Amino acid sequence: MIEPRHLRVLRAVSATGSFSAAARELGCTQPAVSQQMKALESAAGTPLIVRAGREMRLTQAGEVLVRHATGILAGLTAAEEEIAAIAGLRAGRVRLVSFPSGSSTLVPSALAALRAAHPGTRVSLVEAEPPSSAEMLRAGDCDVALAFRYGGPGEEWDDLVERPLLTDRLVGVVPEDHRLARAESVSIAELAEEAWIAGCPRCRTQLVEACGAAGFSPRIDFATDDYPAVIGLVAAGLGVAVLPELALASARVDGVRTLRVAPAVRREIVALTLPDLAQVPAVAATLDELERAAER
Amino acid sequence: MIEPRHLRVLRAVSATGSFSAAARELGCTQPAVSQQMKALESAAGTPLIVRAGREMRLTQAGEVLVRHATGILAGLTAAEEEIAAIAGLRAGRVRLVSFPSGSSTLVPSALAALRAAHPGTRVSLVEAEPPSSAEMLRAGDCDVALAFRYGGPGEEWDDLVERPLLTDRLVGVVPEDHRLARAESVSIAELAEEAWIAGCPRCRTQLVEACGAAGFSPRIDFATDDYPAVIGLVAAGLGVAVLPELALASARVDGVRTLRVAPAVRREIVALTLPDLAQVPAVAATLDELERAAER
DNA sequence: GCTCGATTATAAGGAGCGCTTTGGGGTATC
DNA sequence: GATACCCCAAAGCGCTCCTTATAATCGAGC
Numbered sequence: 001m002i003e004p005r006h007l008r009v010l011r012a013v014s015a016t017g018s019f020s021a022a023a024r025e026l027g028c029t030q031p032a033v034s035q036q037m038k039a040l041e042s043a044a045g046t047p048l049i050v051r052a053g054r055e056m057r058l059t060q061a062g063e064v065l066v067r068h069a070t071g072i073l074a075g076l077t078a079a080e081e082e083i084a085a086i087a088g089l090r091a092g093r094v095r096l097v098s099f100p101s102g103s104s105t106l107v108p109s110a111l112a113a114l115r116a117a118h119p120g121t122r123v124s125l126v127e128a129e130p131p132s133s134a135e136m137l138r139a140g141d142c143d144v145a146l147a148f149r150y151g152g153p154g155e156e157w158d159d160l161v162e163r164p165l166l167t168d169r170l171v172g173v174v175p176e177d178h179r180l181a182r183a184e185s186v187s188i189a190e191l192a193e194e195a196w197i198a199g200c201p202r203c204r205t206q207l208v209e210a211c212g213a214a215g216f217s218p219r220i221d222f223a224t225d226d227y228p229a230v231i232g233l234v235a236a237g238l239g240v241a242v243l244p245e246l247a248l249a250s251a252r253v254d255g256v257r258t259l260r261v262a263p264a265v266r267r268e269i270v271a272l273t274l275p276d277l278a279q280v281p282a283v284a285a286t287l288d289e290l291e292r293a294a295e296r
Numbered sequence: 297m298i299e300p301r302h303l304r305v306l307r308a309v310s311a312t313g314s315f316s317a318a319a320r321e322l323g324c325t326q327p328a329v330s331q332q333m334k335a336l337e338s339a340a341g342t343p344l345i346v347r348a349g350r351e352m353r354l355t356q357a358g359e360v361l362v363r364h365a366t367g368i369l370a371g372l373t374a375a376e377e378e379i380a381a382i383a384g385l386r387a388g389r390v391r392l393v394s395f396p397s398g399s400s401t402l403v404p405s406a407l408a409a410l411r412a413a414h415p416g417t418r419v420s421l422v423e424a425e426p427p428s429s430a431e432m433l434r435a436g437d438c439d440v441a442l443a444f445r446y447g448g449p450g451e452e453w454d455d456l457v458e459r460p461l462l463t464d465r466l467v468g469v470v471p472e473d474h475r476l477a478r479a480e481s482v483s484i485a486e487l488a489e490e491a492w493i494a495g496c497p498r499c500r501t502q503l504v505e506a507c508g509a510a511g512f513s514p515r516i517d518f519a520t521d522d523y524p525a526v527i528g529l530v531a532a533g534l535g536v537a538v539l540p541e542l543a544l545a546s547a548r549v550d551g552v553r554t555l556r557v558a559p560a561v562r563r564e565i566v567a568l569t570l571p572d573l574a575q576v577p578a579v580a581a582t583l584d585e586l587e588r589a590a591e592r
Numbered sequence: 593g594c595t596c597g598a599t600t601a602t603a604a605g606g607a608g609c610g611c612t613t614t615g616g617g618g619t620a621t622c
Numbered sequence: 623g624a625t626a627c628c629c630c631a632a633a634g635c636g637c638t639c640c641t642t643a644t645a646a647t648c649g650a651g652c
Contacts, residue, residue, distance in 0.1 A: 001300075002372060002375060002376055002379075003299065003300065004297075004299065004300065044379045044383060045379070045380065045383035045384075045577075046379070046382055046383040046575065046576055046577055047572045047573070047575045047576055049572070050436070050570055050572040050573055051570075051572060052434050052435070052436055052570060057436045059572075059573070059576055060382060060388065060389050060576075060578075061379055061382045061383070061576070064375070064378050064379060064382065065375060065379060068371060068372075068374065068375035068378070069375075071371050072368060072371040072372055072375065075364060075367050075368040075371060076298060076364075076368055078364065079298060079360070079361060079364035079365075079368065080298055082360050082364070083298075083340045083341070083342070083357055083360060083361060084341070086342055086356060086357045086360065087340060087341035087342040087357070088341075092356065093356055138348050139348070140346070140348060140353045274346055274348060276343050276345070276346040276347060276355075277343070277346055277355070279342070279343045280342055280343055280355055280356075280357070281341075281342055282356075
């Protein structure tokens, strides 16, 4: 078995023409070089160098091996450098999945900071709602998933690493001329008779649950996961809605009023990843930047 | 430091998708694979594989390393195979130097046998007389030198490996119509008054010495290391000569008679090489074939 | 829900390898 | 002839790696 160590020694010996000089170049003692060369010759099955008086020359086999050594060692160092670039965040790719309101608020800020801190990293972004984004993670189709949950921590991603980012609150959205438009806050029950405009499927489920807790079943006239559309529909007087604060942060709110909802309904926004991937530098850096973006 | 062993393990793990299967493929135990992978990840500074439930997938760094591994391991095996070809006499080059009468007798026979036994070997042949052929050996300009010596073993190549091939005898050469042409043998002293035709410088020196021992100094009219020319000069009646038997073996002897010289003068024909080179398979095979050719 | 089979991780023991130190032989140079 | 340099050989030591043995985890099937 020929080892890279052998090839380094042989190359140094060939370059310097002396065991001692090679040892100095390699930072070891001369007997070490001597032993390596002997081991290499034994592995090769034929002498590699020939000593004629003072000087050394390579045999044909030695020349062959030196010629190969260059390529092999170059390949090895190239591999090491590329890996070091990934480990040192001078390179690396992160496949990020986010839900719509996250990808328009947290994600741009986080990715800008990531790019600034580590210009070599590359991030790809795909949109997906929480139930499927965790599946993409498990299937290996992404590295980080931005997700949210309404309930407690005992949810469907116990096998994933969860990095909490922020707590989002639901706010009520009513037309400017609504009877409650001037109220500071509103309870869900006060909207029992309204027409509703629901958001994404998961938010819709949450809405139905919240209304159920307040003792009624909402009459949902429209449902879309396009939040600007929801706001537009509300502004047009077609109904009311509850939306995550985060969704409002990146939308124009002309023609509507937002109301605090009492009791407050919260959703936890978290970043998910696989346990192993959490150790990957580029993934860890992305999680850090997402957390930092959430603080702003 | 990334070792080829690591790359082999990683490649096997990547190919089989399992540590245990990789261990079976590599012919070692599963903990060995586990430890190698851990060591490799530690050396890389980032995870290389990610476990999602049952299956394993490579991280980006893992994919990079596998991609490099192919080339690196291919280079290593190519080097090993090329060296093995030289060590196994399926390849290899020998630079042979011979004196003229050797290269026309021993050498063709030996090289034909070498080619038959090891078709992959290549031999180059250059002619040079003994004093300089040993120098070429020391200077690295050839691998094997065919040489001869008249004296005892204590000569000028103590630092070389000497393989004795055969003992050559000097014979006298006289014109067909010479007064001694019918004699069985002749002593040097009987030729004291003749005109002499000498061979190569070394043979000429030897001739002068032998004549000196017989009590006279030869009158040398011509000197050439072209043995057919010597024979031609003798046949033309321009003098007498003593030549090695070997030189006569490959020359036409029309018009001359050969006589045994008493007391016999011998020269040892040997193959020389450097101690290190004697271990090189192609060199050793060449020496063996030369020895075998000398027996014929 | 439970057990079985397979896979992986961990710990301990032992063998092998490589490096260093030390001392000796050889050669070219002054 | 003395010196300096270079290489080899042997002994000691630490380290690495592999193996065996055992525990823990996961998925499949009854």
